[in-house]
Amino acid sequence: xxxxxxxxxxxxxxxxxxxxxxxxxxxxxxxxxxxxxxxxxxxxxxxxxxxxxxxxxxxxxxxxxxxxxxxxxxxxxxxxxxxxxxxxxxxxxxxxxxxxxxxxxxxxxxxxx
Amino acid sequence: xxxxxxxxxxxxxxxxxxxxxxxxxxxxxxxxxxxxxxxxxxxxxxxxxxxxxxxxxxxxxxxxxxxxxxxxxxxxxxxxxxxxxxxxxxxxxxxxxxxxxxxxxxxxxxxxx
Amino acid sequence: xxxxxxxxxxxxxxxxxxxxxxxxxxxxxxxxxxxxxxxxxxxxxxxxxxxxxxxxxxxxxxxxxxxxxxxxxxxxxxxxxxxxxxxxxxxxxxxxxxxxxxxxxxxxxxxxx
Amino acid sequence: xxxxxxxxxxxxxxxxxxxxxxxxxxxxxxxxxxxxxxxxxxxxxxxxxxxxxxxxxxxxxxxxxxxxxxxxxxxxxxxxxxxxxxxxxxxxxxxxxxxxxxxxxxxxxxxxx
Amino acid sequence: xxxxxxxxxxxxxxxxxxxxxxxxxxxxxxxxxxxxxxxxxxxxxxxxxxxxxxxxxxxxxxxxxxxxxxxxxxxxxxxxxxxxxxxxxxxxxxxxxxxxxxxxxxxxxxxxx
Amino acid sequence: xxxxxxxxxxxxxxxxxxxxxxxxxxxxxxxxxxxxxxxxxxxxxxxxxxxxxxxxxxxxxxxxxxxxxxxxxxxxxxxxxxxxxxxxxxxxxxxxxxxxxxxxxxxxxxxxx
Numbered sequence: 001x002x003x004x005x006x007x008x009x010x011x012x013x014x015x016x017x018x019x020x021x022x023x024x025x026x027x028x029x030x031x032x033x034x035x036x037x038x039x040x041x042x043x044x045x046x047x048x049x050x051x052x053x054x055x056x057x058x059x060x061x062x063x064x065x066x067x068x069x070x071x072x073x074x075x076x077x078x079x080x081x082x083x084x085x086x087x088x089x090x091x092x093x094x095x096x097x098x099x100x101x102x103x104x105x106x107x108x109x110x111x112x113x
Numbered sequence: 114x115x116x117x118x119x120x121x122x123x124x125x126x127x128x129x130x131x132x133x134x135x136x137x138x139x140x141x142x143x144x145x146x147x148x149x150x151x152x153x154x155x156x157x158x159x160x161x162x163x164x165x166x167x168x169x170x171x172x173x174x175x176x177x178x179x180x181x182x183x184x185x186x187x188x189x190x191x192x193x194x195x196x197x198x199x200x201x202x203x204x205x206x207x208x209x210x211x212x213x214x215x216x217x218x219x220x221x222x223x224x225x226x
Numbered sequence: 227x228x229x230x231x232x233x234x235x236x237x238x239x240x241x242x243x244x245x246x247x248x249x250x251x252x253x254x255x256x257x258x259x260x261x262x263x264x265x266x267x268x269x270x271x272x273x274x275x276x277x278x279x280x281x282x283x284x285x286x287x288x289x290x291x292x293x294x295x296x297x298x299x300x301x302x303x304x305x306x307x308x309x310x311x312x313x314x315x316x317x318x319x320x321x322x323x324x325x326x327x328x329x330x331x332x333x334x335x336x337x338x339x
Numbered sequence: 340x341x342x343x344x345x346x347x348x349x350x351x352x353x354x355x356x357x358x359x360x361x362x363x364x365x366x367x368x369x370x371x372x373x374x375x376x377x378x379x380x381x382x383x384x385x386x387x388x389x390x391x392x393x394x395x396x397x398x399x400x401x402x403x404x405x406x407x408x409x410x411x412x413x414x415x416x417x418x419x420x421x422x423x424x425x426x427x428x429x430x431x432x433x434x435x436x437x438x439x440x441x442x443x444x445x446x447x448x449x450x451x452x
Numbered sequence: 453x454x455x456x457x458x459x460x461x462x463x464x465x466x467x468x469x470x471x472x473x474x475x476x477x478x479x480x481x482x483x484x485x486x487x488x489x490x491x492x493x494x495x496x497x498x499x500x501x502x503x504x505x506x507x508x509x510x511x512x513x514x515x516x517x518x519x520x521x522x523x524x525x526x527x528x529x530x531x532x533x534x535x536x537x538x539x540x541x542x543x544x545x546x547x548x549x550x551x552x553x554x555x556x557x558x559x560x561x562x563x564x565x
Numbered sequence: 566x567x568x569x570x571x572x573x574x575x576x577x578x579x580x581x582x583x584x585x586x587x588x589x590x591x592x593x594x595x596x597x598x599x600x601x602x603x604x605x606x607x608x609x610x611x612x613x614x615x616x617x618x619x620x621x622x623x624x625x626x627x628x629x630x631x632x633x634x635x636x637x638x639x640x641x642x643x644x645x646x647x648x649x650x651x652x653x654x655x656x657x658x659x660x661x662x663x664x665x666x667x668x669x670x671x672x673x674x675x676x677x678x
Contacts, residue, residue, distance in 0.1 A: 047495075
């Protein structure tokens with residue numbers, strides 16, 4: 001499973017890079033929007049990535065969970081902080097959020113720090 | 114394919130167990146909520162699992178479909194009953210519900226009874 | 227509030243009638259699909275309308291909740307049966323399903339039987 | 340009803356203007372993204388607004404339907420063109436798309452051209 | 453508009469109270485789940501309510517936005533903090549999140565502190 | 566990856582065929598609805614399949630993206646046309662639409678023409 005997940009992280013990045021190459025204008029604009037949304041401010045980038053993870057869980061977007069969990073871990077999020085955001089996602093999403101919350105935890109364990 | 118799906122059922126369970134171990138409080142609360150929602154009452158547990166399956170189909174939550182179809186089968190749901198709930202999900206979800214309804218049928222065939 | 231909801235039921239029907247008049251082909255096809263999905267079979271029409279209500283709650287589709295709750299009531303659903311389907315929707319949808327489940331109950335009380 | 344919808348169009352615009360004033364950075368970035376996405380290209384702006392309408396219908400976002408239908412009408416979309424996009428939304432969204440498709444038609448009739 | 457929103461806050465509360473009275477078991481369980489998810493911990497209750505607001509925006513659940521924005525304000529959230537969470541919701545939800553983000557801001561202004 | 570995707574296309578078709586065999590009535594009705602929605606009219610079938618693709622992206626329905634991208638390519642859609650519809654989906658869906666838009670591009674490259 002661990003190998004599969006690492007390959008999955010890699011496949012996501014390759015796919016996003018291919019889209020960015022084919023559609024530089026819209027992906028460039030989205031990149032700027034994303035930077036603005038996730039920049040350190042009154043709220044830290046770490047908390048913003050955890051919030052994005054909680055939204056991704058509640059939307060059932062698997063690759064988005066993988067992507068934002070990785071970023072949150074790189075910004076120093078502990079596993080216990082992640083779990084508190086997973087709990088909010090479960091409050092707002094029920095059973096499907098349990099399922100994707102479990103994936104978030106799995107991706108957290110496997111992501112490089 | 115059959116082997117892959119059995120492995121998938123197993124992976125879902127392992128992932129949920131890992132989340133339950135890491136987040137016993139919120140998963141414990143969710144477990145109680147889930148038991149209350151799916152208990153036999155005026156409506157049978159079987160029909161409730163089939164309803165949860167129909168909701169999972171309409172939300173496009175793959176693992177949730179696998180989970181609730183298994184439970185419905187264990188509670189005695191026939192394939193033809195499942196199909197009637199898939200039809201309601203299609204009425205309420207269009208094309209994406211056709212796609213996940215097809216997965217529900219596949220998971221039903223492969224699930225242990 | 228009661229008057230507003232009755233007006234809302236009426237507005238939904240008028241809007242759907244206007245769409246059916248303007249787009250008879252696609253709405254005619256959808257009508258046949260809907261009849262097939264909700265017909266009495268192994269599962270009763272009443273249970274199918276309650277299932278459609280639970281899906282509508284989990285999707286947060288207000289007018290759909292109003293429409294299918296009315297149909298379920300006309301087919302003899304009691305309030306306590308409705309509540310058991312609301313509970314499944316809450317299991318599968320968390321907080322937003324609580325909010326739309328509360329609307330389902332309100333629409334049930336106000337709908338004609 | 341007509342008056343209510345005109346007031347609704349106005350309320351949407353006021354609300355968006357208030358957000359833009361309070362959050363100029365993120366709304367400015369979103370505005371650029373939106374312009375890039377909806378600019379005339381291989382596909383006309385009119386078709387892009389109709390596509391945005393179809394997505395809004397399939398997401399059940401009422402104000403988004405109102406906003407993009409208005410834009411499509413201003414760009415010359417006929418009612419019959421709109422209806423063909425509503426049909427695709429119904430294929431991809433089932434009953435909830437019927438409900439929001441009916442709203443799209445109502446908003447089209449009431450929007451200024 | 454201000455009066456309408458205050459009436460809307462009140463209507464939401466009455467509707468939830470009616471559901472709680474009719475379905476004490478499932479709503480009681482959900483209440484415990486919600487308390488567990490939103491309790492002060494490594495992450496503050498305030499940040500958790502803002503996260504719930506961001507999820508509600510990204511789901512397009514109007515009443516949920518109203519409910520969680522009120523709670524966040526009562527817990528001391530400033531308008532500028534709210535806006536940073538709205539920005540994350542826009543990153544994860546595009547146009548529909550702009551529309552519901554604008555509602556979040558409106559509800560914030562009108563909510564009692 | 567290429568082989569995996571071709572196998573995935575095949576698995577989707579087999580699954581849909583199995584559902585159609587088990588549930589001929591509802592799938593037959595859905596087939597007619599789908600034909601009505603995607604027929605050449607004021608708007609071309611090609612544009613309708615690209616619109617269905619954009620909706621599938623915004624819903625995060627992976628198999629639906631694969632299915633409708635294939636159809637759009639068979640009807641003559643170029644990669645650059647696809648990208649303009651992906652851009653509208655990103656405007657209406659944010660980050661998750663970027664992720665599924667990247668999948669749409671991958672499926673386009675691998676689909677037979």
